[in-house]
Amino acid sequence: MSTPNYFYTHDNLLVLHHLNSELVDLIYLDPPFNSKRIYSAPVGSKAAGSSFKDMWTWQDVNEAYLESLIDKYPALVRFIMQIQQVHSKGMMAYITYMTQRLIEMHRVLKPTGSLYLHCDPTASHYLKVVLDAIFGKENFRNEIVWQRNDGRGKGSQHKAKKFGSNTDSIFFYTKSDTFYLKNTLDIEDKAESDKKFNKIDGEGRRYYTGIPLFRNKTMGDRPNLCFEWRGFRNPYSSGWRLSQARLEEEYQKGNVVITDEGKLERRKYLDDYEGKPLDNNWIDIPRIGRNEDTGYRTQKPLALLHRILHASSREGDLILDPFAGCATTCVAAEQLGRAWIGIDIEKQAVQILIERLEKGGALEDRLTFRQLGKDFIHRTDAPTRTDVVMEAPSFSIKERLYQAQAGRCNGCTTQFDIQHFEIDHIIPRAKGGGDYYENYQLLCGHCNRTKGDRPMEYLRQKIKAREAILAQLSFGE
Ligand SMILES: C[S@@+](CC[C@H](N)C(=O)[O-])C[C@H]1O[C@@H](n2cnc3c(N)ncnc32)[C@H](O)[C@@H]1O
Ligand SMILES: [Zn+2]
Known part of the structure; x- marks a missing residue:
């Protein structure tokens, strides 16, 4: 295969930020619902629901990325702010964290690409609003309901006084109305x-x-x-x-x-024969079998990923899973002849991937797969974008920015001569921001020192507070 496969051990936000735009054909993501600190409580578990609000804090949000969010999606930001009133601060932090990543996923998806977001009812209703805002409500295709269990209650509903819950939701969005979809099932056997x-x-x-x-x-x-x-x-x-x-x-x-x-x-x-028509109610994919169990707590069945990959990609397409876990998506992609990129913040994830690829990964005897390749590139740093010109701050960049900002500071909006400006990284380098034009802005010396390595929002607050004081002073006169 011409495209090499990659696995990144890193925070996916930073890796996503450094991937080229319009790169991948299909994204599947199965994000955690809890913070990485309490990693053992997976989505849908009892623990996840009960201790949710203690787990997500503002610490999980990369404040450096808030800036572009506020600028590009003001309505979405207003919606997210309301979540703390309706639900909790923890949910607001979680949705902000997801929003930052989904914006980057949307950018790296090809115009013909599709995205499948796997979640459960705890946050699905908030996530769908976010997806509507980023992908456009007209690009929502389906809410797939995947039945995890055989339907028999586990007994918990007797105590919980509710119906047993056996399903997950998978939201299917496309980037545009031109996309590949095979919504029928071949007879494999x-x-x-x-x-x-x-x-x-x-x-x-x-x-x-x-x-x-x-x-x-x-x-x-x-x-x-x-x-x-x-x-x-x-x-x-x-x-x-x-x-x-x-x-x-x-x-x-x-x-x-x-x-x-x-x-x-x-x-x-x-x-x-075009195959059996498929609807959005997936009841025929059982929970992982013992022979494919890697022991990873939140592992999804290979058959589920085969279904999604068959539906929304073709051989040779590039698949991305930014919350790869034990790399089920990567293994499925390998089996079906797709190229892949996996990202997971946990160090052990890549080890499991290596073992799975060595074992052959083809765990269902019924299906015959092509010989698995074992080669992939493991990286613990971020990639380098090749679709934007990487250039260190220079005088010519300063001149371009000066033109673009019409000679005004991006903080206090005051007009100055060019020599009073400094080039600032919108997303600071220390927070993963890159050295390219789109990530630069001009600030006056005063604003730049106030901001430091913090997000623009901090500078805005400071300026607002200063203006309020000035207004009061002039009122008092
Ligand atoms: C629900 S699991 C995914 C399981 C996967 N679908 C499978 O079949 O194994 C979520 C994964 O996201 C990873 N994760 C959490 N936060 C992350 C982040 N910011 N960047 C990358 N990976 C992250 C966790 O380590 C965990 O492995
Ligand atoms: Zn200024």
């Missing part, structure tokens, strides 16, 4: 397909018969569907199933046949 397409014609093509050509007696009279065709006539006044023109067309295609015995037969050929 030859024996199963031979059983369904149980007849073979003179040319060796498999098909099945028995599809009715006439409407039932009870279906009501349809004079326009009553006609004679090649010597055959409808037995009831309810008529044929097909119009005369369609019938002739199907006959010419070989899907309607007059047999040697002079009988009519309608055929469905395997070659024309």
